Amino acid sequence: MAQQRILLATDPRWRVERVRSHETAPQWSPVYTAPSGRLVLPFDAAAMEFRGDDGPGAWIDALTALRVAPAQRYQLRPQAREPRCSVVVSAADGVADAPWTGEPAQRLLSPRALYRLRLHWRRLEAGLDGVDATARLIAEALAAGGSAHSEGAVGRARRCLAAEAVDGRVLSLHELAEAASSSPFHLARSFRRRTGLSPHQYRLHLRLAAALAQLDAGERDLAGLAHALGFCSQSHLGALFLREVGVTPGEARRALHAA
Structure with missing residues (x-):
């Protein structure tokens, strides 16, 4: 490779x-x-x-x-x-x-940790941050993060959720459970216990991570970005982004490109 x-x-x-x-x-x-x-x-x-x-x-x-x-x-x-x-x-x-x-x-x-790390990578490349900040930010991100299980029904469900971004299909909980060889109740309970998130929350976090990558790459069309990632509107993306990341998408883009 x-x-x-x-x-x-x-x-x-x-x-x-x-x-x-x-x-x-x-x-x-x-x-x-x-x-x-x-x-x-x-x-x-x-x-x-x-x-x-x-x-x-x-x-x-x-x-x-x-x-x-x-x-x-x-x-x-x-x-x-x-x-x-x-x-x-x-x-x-x-x-x-x-x-x-x-x-x-x-x-x-978390999306918030991913944003902080992205800002740091930008500042590190520009010579504005030192490597000491790398160790500190990584330690904080790992300590606050959830478990990433790759085995069993939870692992199969995580693969299906990531595949949605490739094939464009959004699975219901019943469809996701069937693909993961589990019942909806058991999958929902196991997924939250293992990762700290519901399957739907996990899907939203994946979309926010994709939004961060696009904003870091210079995306300016927020309405188009929201549509491409499956949000019902730009305001929906903005509200979720502000809640989970701590800033608006526009603020994140400006901060990433100011570093």
């Missing part, structure tokens, strides 16, 4: 890079080996599967942070034939006090 790496910042402890995987067929990549411990953070709305040689795999979507252990061997498989971009924070050799030490291998990030 061909990749383009852009160095955002580095110091004796951390290396922060934006990694873009080029468009490729949805098949498993060659086996990679992580030279050091690293955290993979979402930067766009594309989803991908991860599997290592030492445990169960993981589903990485626009809300998921993934911890990769030093020397871990792993493979990746994209959900669809499209590029994917992530931010990778790697620990230097011998660094043991990583901000994600002791965290679960997978963690869900």
Whole structure:
């Protein structure tokens, strides 16, 4: 899987890079080996599967942070034939006090945390923030995040919700439960217990993550953005964005492009 790496910042402890995987067929990549411990953070709305040689795999979507252990061997498989971009924070050799030490291998990030991280990546690339802020923001985001379960009915439901952005279909709870091989009641209860969100809230968070990616890319047509992401109106997007992110979409775009 061909990749383009852009160095955002580095110091004796951390290396922060934006990694873009080029468009490729949805098949498993060659086996990679992580030279050091690293955290993979979402930067766009594309989803991908991860599997290592030492445990169960993981589903990485626009809300998921993934911890990769030093020397871990792993493979990746994209959900669809499209590029994917992530931010990778790697620990230097011998660094043991990583901000994600002791965290679960997978963690869900809130839209508010994703926005704060995006602002930081912008400021880091411009030389306005230091890498110390990277460690602090990551620690805060992981501590406040929910669990990202990739197995069982919840994992299957997460895959279906991410696929909605690709095929344009919005599943009802009954359809989602059927696709996840579960009953609606059991899925709704298990999903909230595992992730801290209802399936519908999870869907909305995925849409907000996609909105953040588009705003970061310079999108100015908020009405068109709302329609493309499945919101009933621009005001609906704006109200939800303000509640979950803490600023309006216009304010987020201006802040991201002022950094």
